[in-house]
Amino acid sequence: MSEKENKSPLLEVRDLHVFYGAIHAIKGISLQVYDNEIVTLIGANGAGKSTTLNTIAGLLKPRQGTIELIGQSLGGLGASRIVPKGLSLCPEGRRIFQQMTVRENLEMGCYTRPNSEIADSIADVFERFPRLKEREKQIAGTLSGGEQQMLAMARALMSKPSILMLDEPSMGLAPILVEQIFGIIAELHEAGTTILLVEQNAQMALHVADRAYVMETGKITLQGPAEELLHNEAVQKAYLGS
């Protein structure tokens, strides 16, 4: 941690406020993600985790606050202009293109990169997700839930982002698949990917992450090394079911 304080963060969010009409969904949160870290954002349903990620990705406009990626302000840019800067969101509910093939989905993930990079990126992604390779020509909507989640993650990786944001990648999956998804997250981390992870499954998330933030009704109420939060009494009571 002390070593990290000297480095500037890859992603820095300061005093973010987001509204849906009159609803004040995010009430002034600040967070940092450093190079090569997994940072997790946990919290109950409706705490504002997805809203936070969607705002960072540029799908929502903040009312107040700043978002910086590698020291560069993302203020006011729409999602399509943020992607090429090296930030990728794998959204809640996967949102793969159901009517396109697996390969087309992956190609779309490479939309902002030169066409010459597509083949390389696809080869990389297939190495990490061999199951997708077998299903290259399949219509994405016919994949199983676990395969769809893998496709969504693979698609988000196609642009070779400097930071990957994952919104509830384990949602709705059987325990064995949850294990598998977290295995992939750990592998990506080992390969040097920086990840901001939103999860309902706090147990798994805290095990895989370096640092964590706990959100409640639009605010960050706790933060620290994941290890510490795993043993924090309040966290155990609220999120770890013990």
Add this chain to the structure above:
Amino acid sequence: MIFLDNLINGLSLGSIYAIIALGYTMVYGIAKMLNFAHGDVIMVGAYVAFCGLQYWGLPPVVAILASMAICTVLGITIEGLAYRPLRQAASLAVLITAIGMSYLLQNVALMIWGANPKSFPPTFINSTTFRLGQLRVSSATVITILANIVIMVSLTLFTAKTKMGKAMRCVSEDRGAAELMGINVNRTISVTFAIGSALAAIAGVLLCSSYPILQPTTGSMPGIKAFTAAVFGGIGSIPGAMLGGVLLGVIEIFGKAYISTELGDAIVFAVLIVVLLVKPTGLLGKPVREKV
């Protein structure tokens, strides 16, 4: 012989409907709105081609290209000025704006070209009549049907193979996810309007080549019929627009020939109602998928 004659006329009229229906269906699929002014873009396209031929002395092909260019600019302008500011607005507000835009175009046409019907000059399109035994087929009929086929094949390839075409499919399926891929949604919608409007210009010229009377309301009825065709085939679906348009044209001509001239249009809409009762998404429409 009369049957074949009617069939060919139906296919030709249906091809015009299909080309117009494409504009409705693409805009609906991608921008999720009904562009009620689309029929009037046809009328503008026809007037521009008319002026090119009659007043500016342009060769027909150049007049058609000029008409396409002006309609493309018109389509992009309408989208940018009238519809884009309403991107987050309720769909009813967008629909009313589109109806207003339709009246605006008709009234501007009235100011420029007056209320008197103009007679669309003959061109290479309707210059000859082919004879096959007893059957007489005008070149306009042949060219219309061929144009429809060429347009369908090109658009299908465009959406299947090109980067912009794929981006359109993404925006159509999930606008937010498309943005997350780095797709500029506004630009994609502009291109959709551009394509739809250029096709409207072609449809206008083809329409006036077969039915050469041109006035500010010329686009209204074909517009409504083509919209019906788009719904009939499954709105949002490109092959659906083709199928819906062609079927609608054939049904209309057969209805008029064998049942009643006055009831031709009523028959068309009755068939639409039956189809929608049996299959609410239209012939080739995909059922709306619940988002996870």
